[in-house]
Amino acid sequence: MIKNYLKIAIRNLKRNKVFSAINVIGLSIGIATCLIIMLFVKDELSYDRFNEKADKIVRVVFKASINGGKIAEATVMPPTAQVLLQDFPEVKEATRIQTSGTPTIEYREKSFREGALGFADANFFEVFSIPMLQGNAKTALSQPNSMVITEEFAHKYFGDENPIGKVLNIKSWKTLYKVTGVIEKMPSNSHFHFDMLGSLVSNPDAKSSSWMSSGYFTYLVLQDGYDYKKLEAKLPQTVEKYMGPQIKQAMGVSISQFQKKGNKLGLFLQPLTDIHLKSDMTGELEANGDIRYVYIFGAIAIFMLIIACINFTNLSTAEASKRAREVGVRKVLGSVKYELIRQFLLESIVLTSIALVLAIALVQIALPTFNELSGKHLSIDIKEHYLLLLSLIPFGLLVGILAGSYPAFFLSSFKPVEVLKGKFSTGRGSISLRSGLVVFQFFISVSLIVGTIVVYQQLSYIQHKKLGYEKDQLLVLKGTWALGKNEDVLRKELLKDPRVANVTTSGYKPAGDTDSNNSMAYAENDDTQMMRTLEYHIDDQYIPTMGMQMVSGRNFSKEFPTDSTGIIINESAAKAFGWGVNAVGHNITRLKNNDGLKIRYHVIGVVKNFHFKSLHESITPLLMVMESSPGLIVKVKTKDVSGLLNNIKKQWAAFNVDQPFSYAFMDEDFNNMYKVEQKTGTILGIFAALTIFVACLGLFGLATFTAEQRTKEIGIRKVLGADIPQIIGLLSKDFLKLILIACVMAFPLSYWTMSKWLQDFAYRIDISWLVFIVAGVSSAIIASLTISYQAIKAALANPVKTLRTE
Amino acid sequence: MLKITGLEKIYRTEDIETMALNRLSMEVKEGEFVAIMGPSGCGKSTLLNIIGLLDDPDAGSFQFNSIEVAHFNERKRADLRKRNIGFVFQSFNLIDELTVYENVELPLLYLGIPATERKQRVEEVLEKVQIMHRKNHFPQQLSGGQQQRCAVARAVVNKPKLILADEPTGNLDSSNGNEVMQLLTELNDGGTTVVMVTHSEHDARYAHRIIRLLDGQVVMENVLS
Ligand SMILES: Nc1ncnc2c1ncn2[C@@H]1O[C@H](COP(=O)(O)OP(=O)(O)O)[C@@H](O)[C@H]1O
């Protein structure tokens, strides 16, 4: 019997090719989108969970609020790990990591500058479960100048030779490291990825007992089942006990005096598994994810699936009502209701199964693109995801039954006499149900459109915002410290090139990683008003090269020998010190280092505020002093950038240094700060397009259904004198009304959500009402186009034929 | 008012051609009440649809008020139709989602008549067909006779010069049927031309003249006194 049903089912699908195709495609897009998002969400939620002790590991971070400036740093002071391990029995293990960028590392004639280098305490592998393939995990990092490298890099440097015992040369530090272990590549869902880990004991600073410096990512393994909040509650005493005396020595105030002025500072704990999604601090190891995006995308996945199922139901019902007569005849001939239900359900399950297979194929096709957009490495792997894939079978069955049952029951309950008289009508109830579904679909679509537009507007605002410096045509030469004295030779050579407008010697750039050179400073002699400021080391050409403007006073100049104790501050600093526009001539004392050495400067100028961090953050006080800093930034005045680059490359080669020539453009560095937002914008846009597409498929089905149901009415209206535009209007009006309702619901929600999103930017757009108009009108237009096919078809139909049912 | 000469209409389906009208000629004068009779399938409805400008003939001439309309395009036909012609069908063809009042109002809406005048005219005809008290009911809530009276009211609300009725009493019992025939006669007395297709010799007797069709041709005409 089943075989017979199956035969009828497949015959039916074949007969209605277009309809079946629309239905299957809609459903498979829905399922595919949902699957991809599920993979994405699963991956986001899986960060750092591969560590066997994941639930017991916490990271120690530093948060402070000093004179109104908020600080949240992912790294803490060198002695933190040791002290916490000593003082608290509930801390079972403590380990630290320090990052070192990607220096050039050499083995014999092979030299690479692409491995991420870090340093870690000897017990690193006790805390993190990163399998060691060769060497002893317990001792590999216990001796100075030892290094553990990944299999991939071992192969790069040593080919098939045994890496253990080989010596790698970090050229710029002139230090040698012996390979003591080979590890697996760190999992993609780890919040850090090092290709090489040196032993932290190699670095003398690691033994420092200073509580005034920072830079160590510090992880604790807590006792089984111990609530980290309890330990966190005890940390203020620790801070007071150890940091207190050093604060007093450096700043001359006790920690309680310091706190009385409204300042706060302390150590806090983060569960390891929260780092990727919930932590957003200065100096994170890598750009983290965001739990809110997980929620948003998760919601989109669920909505997408619901929309796809709704469509399936709608389209199936629409198609099924064409078969009302068939059902009537079957019933007259003695078919029993449940047999009909079975037949329709089977058809719907066949359709969903096809859609499922298609969906998996779609996922395979779309994943590489999605990975590129999201920066992930997702894949559907039978071995890894067999559970997920297996669960698709009951899932498909469920969708099939859910989507198929409405049309099945709807159709099988037709009264044969009425159907055969051509007189059946679906009750008001089912019409309002289906209208509700359309409203829901467009509610989601319109919300997504609004979201996408706002994200893109903010991105474009960032692109075009006046930053206080000119980010275009700026070429940043990297690693020029390796040139030593020749750096200045190169600078002079560059100035001779007619394609170069200006050159400055400074490594500080307002986009990227040089935003952490903080120093404490105070105005005049009032050392009770200590302020945390960012400090730039520049030369006299920096301000003109960067296209920055002076608000008052003057730039550094070689003609003033006293400029070595001159200082330029930004408008925020002038305001924070309480001078405003009259800052020039005042004095600033800055703590040179942690030992309490102080230098006094006189303000020679105030530079117009420029954005030295991303637009997420407001502009904080900044000090600029004339101090040497390696790095060359070139203002270019040519279209022939590649010619210029070739020239620089040649000169670089002539200096014969080990460091390979590398460069970046300032605007690229600038754009990199907003990668997450750009990704979000693209992904949101794609999802919006997909949702609208699937929603329109549904609308198409519904329009077909309605047009069919109303053929007689349309015929009558035409006989009574309605013209074609009037009929089209009649059919479209109802749908447009639904879309209007969807808009009214979507606008407040999307306004609220996007306002929240924008709050993350210190500098942001206002959401204009135009956004809503555009979203509403565009979805109405898309919907109208979808409906118009059926509406026009119905309007053109000859009433003589449609009324001939008598 | 209507002058038809050599009218032909051929229906082509995949394998057969049906000659629904075969060089049919006839004439209807202003103010006449004509009944068309004939066996099922002889082309009565086809003829009525062409007269009603719902369909176009394949050959022949059709003059409406001395204007040749046989090859009018859809738009021109629709325009002529909504100003001059009212339809009454066997199965009423009321719109189920609209009330009696709204059904009757429809032709006026499509003529773009202002609201106050619409109200006045709709109420006037509802009064005339005696279903004023039912104006806010939906068609399903009415008896067959009431539905057909409503359909007649809708057909005449725009004061057409010509009323076409295709078996208007076919779905009604004799007393309801008589009421409808009475109505059509009254309208005709008021000067409206009526062309009616019927199977009933009884109903045909309300007319001035009976045209009998067979296989798409006029085979006989009887003038009644
Ligand atoms: N749309 C059509 N397609 C094919 N044949 C048709 C169509 N409409 C009518 N016919 C045929 O034309 C002939 C006349 O039909 P009709 O005018 O409806 O007859 P009547 O109203 O006199 O019963 C019949 O043989 C009918 O089968």
Ligand SMILES: [Mg+2]
């Ligand atoms: Mg007929």
